[in-house]
Amino acid sequence: MTNLKSTNSKSIAVLGAGAWGTGLASIAEANGHQVSIWSRYGSETLAEVVENADAIVSAISMKGVREVATQLHGLPIPPKAVFVTVTKGLEPETISTPSQIWQETFPIHAVVVLSGPNLSKEIEMELPAATVVASRSKDAAELVQLVFSSSRFRVYTNSDPLGVELGGTLKNVIAIASGVCDGLQLGTNAKAALVTRGLTEMVRIGNFWGAKTETFYGLSGLGDLLATCNSPLSRNYQVGYQMACGKTLTEILTHLQGTAEGVNTCRVLMQRAKQRNISIPITEQVYRLLEGEVTPQQALDELMLRDIKPEYSY
Ligand SMILES: NC(=O)C1=CN([C@@H]2O[C@H](COP(=O)(O)OP(=O)(O)OC[C@H]3O[C@@H](n4cnc5c(N)ncnc54)[C@H](O)[C@@H]3O)[C@@H](O)[C@H]2O)C=CC1
Numbered sequence: 001m002t003n004l005k006s007t008n009s010k011s012i013a014v015l016g017a018g019a020w021g022t023g024l025a026s027i028a029e030a031n032g033h034q035v036s037i038w039s040r041y042g043s044e045t046l047a048e049v050v051e052n053a054d055a056i057v058s059a060i061s062m063k064g065v066r067e068v069a070t071q072l073h074g075l076p077i078p079p080k081a082v083f084v085t086v087t088k089g090l091e092p093e094t095i096s097t098p099s100q101i102w103q104e105t106f107p108i109h110a111v112v113v114l115s116g117p118n119l120s121k122e123i124e125m126e127l128p129a130a131t132v133v134a135s136r137s138k139d140a141a142e143l144v145q146l147v148f149s150s151s152r153f154r155v156y157t158n159s160d161p162l163g164v165e166l167g168g169t170l171k172n173v174i175a176i177a178s179g180v181c182d183g184l185q186l187g188t189n190a191k192a193a194l195v196t197r198g199l200t201e202m203v204r205i206g207n208f209w210g211a212k213t214e215t216f217y218g219l220s221g222l223g224d225l226l227a228t229c230n231s232p233l234s235r236n237y238q239v240g241y242q243m244a245c246g247k248t249l250t251e252i253l254t255h256l257q258g259t260a261e262g263v264n265t266c267r268v269l270m271q272r273a274k275q276r277n278i279s280i281p282i283t284e285q286v287y288r289l290l291e292g293e294v295t296p297q298q299a300l301d302e303l304m305l306r307d308i309k310p311e312y313s314y
């Protein structure tokens with residue numbers, strides 16, 4: 001077994017000084033690594049922050065990933081540097097995942113996806129949590145595992161980066177639906193049904209994309225669903241909860257602290273599912289709700305009154 005204390009100090013560049021970027025920076029720093037954080041509002045340049053980095057951690061929200069990757073592309077990046085992406089979103093124009101953008105921009109560097117049930121407020125309070133680091137490169141995943149592993153943060157490796165990334169991304173849409181469920185006070189049975197059928201929907205989309213089914217039953221799929229579908233700390237859950245309480249999406253997003261990626265992800269998924277004829281009924285109702293086409297109650301009725309069918313039809 002690896003002794004966590006034996007890790008050599010690494011140079012870690014964190015891009016994005018939001019809730020999760022600063023949270024991950026604190027974990028790495030507490031583990032004895034040299035951490036620099038880059039923010040578009042800060043005084044340090046990207047070039048200064050990534051110079052000599054062993055790992056470059058992108059904690060940029062989806063809308064900024066391509067722009068930051070392009071800015072970095074023109075800079076001298078150490079060949080040893082591993083890119084770590086923690087963004088949970090999809091690019092609307094290309095339907096690319098963040099790791100695909102990083103890999104496309106830096107084809108010779110290893111890319112690692114870090115995702116799991118990691119509500120940053122709880123991590124900030126040093127409550128225990130676990131996560132997954134996944135990569136096509138076993139060495140890169142193990143390096144990132146050592147950088148972040150601690151007595152408060154248990155990090156597992158995984159060899160299905162696409163599944164791990166999609167788990168964290170797709171669950172955001174189900175978290176919005178769960179917020180609606182709680183806002184309407186539909187009860188525990190309804191929540192259990194929603195989360196379970198939500199997972200089926202995630203597996204269906206993930207399989208279509210080429211991810212492994214079992215990955216969705218791990219920390220980055222089921223684990224993250226359980227966390228975000230049951231916690232008012234989740235911004236995505238808050239979007240659904242507040243819509244069920246009568247607020248408009250614009251009002252909610254104006255006052256929300258940080259990013260609720262599920263809003264954009266839901267739109268991208270609907271576009272993809274329509275093109276490919278994939279059945280995603282929960283996502284479809286979340287989409288219609290976000291677009292103002294149905295009320296929360298109508299979305300519920302539409303889901304309950306769908307044609308009856310067998311439980312399994314991936
Ligand atoms: N907060 C959490 O609990 C967790 C968040 N995540 C994911 O991590 C990502 C970041 O989340 P948060 O830190 O919570 O969001 P945040 O909204 O607090 O921070 C986002 C960061 O991205 C930066 N950014 C956005 N567009 C940019 C651009 N064009 N150029 C440069 N920088 C740009 C912002 O300045 C900010 O520093 C999201 O995809 C989220 O889903 C993942 C796990 C946990």
Ligand SMILES: O=C(CO)COP(=O)(O)O
Nearest residue numbers: 116117118119234235236
């Ligand atoms: O992904 C998260 C926890 O794992 C954070 O969820 P929210 O983005 O909904 O706050």
